[in-house]
Amino acid sequence: MSRRLLAFNSGDRQAARFDTLASELYGEAAGRFRKARSLPASWRLFMVVEDDRPLARAAAISNPLLKYRDSVPGIVGCFEAVHDVDAARLVLEAVEHCLRDEMRATVAIGPMDGSTWERYRVALPGSVGGPFLLDNVNPPYYQELFEACGYSGIADYISTRFAPTPATFSRLERAQRIFDGCGIKLHDFDTAAPVSEIRDLYQISRESFARNFLYTPISMETFKEKYTPMLPLIEPRYTLIARDASGTPVGFVFAVRNLLLKDAFELVIKTLAVLPGAQGRGLGRYLIEEIHRRAAEDGCEMVYHAFMHTSNISAKITASEARECRRYRLYAKGLA
Numbered sequence: 011m012s013r014r015l016l017a018f019n020s021g022d023r024q025a026a027r028f029d030t031l032a033s034e035l036y037g038e039a040a041g042r043f044r045k046a047r048s049l050p051a052s053w054r055l056f057m058v059v060e061d062d063r064p065l066a067r068a069a070a071i072s073n074p075l076l077k078y079r080d081s082v083p084g085i086v087g088c089f090e091a092v093h094d095v096d097a098a099r100l101v102l103e104a105v106e107h108c109l110r111d112e113m114r115a116t117v118a119i120g121p122m123d124g125s126t127w128e129r130y131r132v133a134l135p136g137s138v139g140g141p142f143l144l145d146n147v148n149p150p151y152y153q154e155l156f157e158a159c160g161y162s163g164i165a166d167y168i169s170t171r172f173a174p175t176p177a178t179f180s181r182l183e184r185a186q187r188i189f190d191g192c193g194i195k196l197h198d199f200d201t202a203a204p205v206s207e208i209r210d211l212y213q214i215s216r217e218s219f220a221r222n223f224l225y226t227p228i229s230m231e232t233f234k235e236k237y238t239p240m241l242p243l244i245e246p247r248y249t250l251i252a253r254d255a256s257g258t259p260v261g262f263v264f265a266v267r268n269l270l271l272k273d274a275f276e277l278v279i280k281t282l283a284v285l286p287g288a289q290g291r292g293l294g295r296y297l298i299e300e301i302h303r304r305a306a307e308d309g310c311e312m313v314y315h316a317f318m319h320t321s322n323i324s325a326k327i328t329a330s331e332a333r334e335c336r337r338y339r340l341y342a343k344g345l346a
Contacts (some may be wrong), residue, residue, distance in 0.1 A: 201241070
């Protein structure tokens with residue numbers, strides 16, 4: 011058997027082979043978990059094959075806006091691999107050499123498909139229940155592969171779930187009185203004016219996430235390109251925008267049904283964002299508890315809170331009944 015390392019750019023003819031590994035790993039679900047997309051021309055792609063069978067792939071990515079401690083970070087993106095440590099090491103070392111020698115990086119961070127706006131983190135083994143819509147999914151051995159190749163965790167994230175009951179929105183009435191008194195109202199997402207609503211989500215996200223770990227800004231146009239395909243998933247009742255007395259958006263919560271389940275009603279709270287000036291006033295909890303109330307009234311069986319950094323405030327304002335169901339990790343490795 012002949013094992014080879016291939017290196018190419020996203021515009022090369024053989025780049026189409028880069029997506030074949032996802033189909034092998036995820037089968038019919040490949041389009042749901044790893045939808046093929048056009049990759050930037052600046053990304054350097056690597057793949058390990060054995061007798062033309064793909065074993066591992068990854069991309070070397072430079073994001074000049076990314077900041078990590080006093081280092082110059084490079085990104086390991088688009089990682090996929092069969093359960094083969096040697097193949098994973100071969101492709102990761104190729105990426106590391108490229109990041110260090112061509113992109114002048116001093117640390118490799120991954121997996122991350124360019125920025126935290128895209129898919130990133132390894133889903134760790136030991137999850138409770140199946141994946142939910144928009145979840146981060148990968149084979150359970152990815153943790154083993156990264157750690158066997160010298161990577162250490164730099165951030166952990168969790169998703170939690172719980173069955174909504176009146177206890178999960180017990181402070182809602184008091185919060186509503188407080189925010190009504192200061193002129194802040196919650197509005198359902200207006201599907202008749204999606205462009206302006208997406209613009210408001212962008213403005214809130216840009217300010218709210220600016221201090222998040224490894225945050226990098228994106229343009230309004232890029233944000234629109236990301237959220238427009240999600241419009242068919244949006245039910246106005248579960249995506250709320252908080253506006254002050256002047257109509258200025260100051261926070262939002264974005265939730266969707268778990269469409270991976272056909273015979274049960276579950277809700278996934280994907281994003282909570284509140285402007286810095288409103289964070290200390292409980293607006294985030296108010297938005298969350300209103301979603302909890304609506305979920306309970308509508309007969310929702312399970313609510314997920316997705317992708318919370320373990321040190322983030324959002325992990326502290328979810329329901330006390332919530333239990334961790336999935337854990338994720340982001341890795342880094344120094345490039346000597």
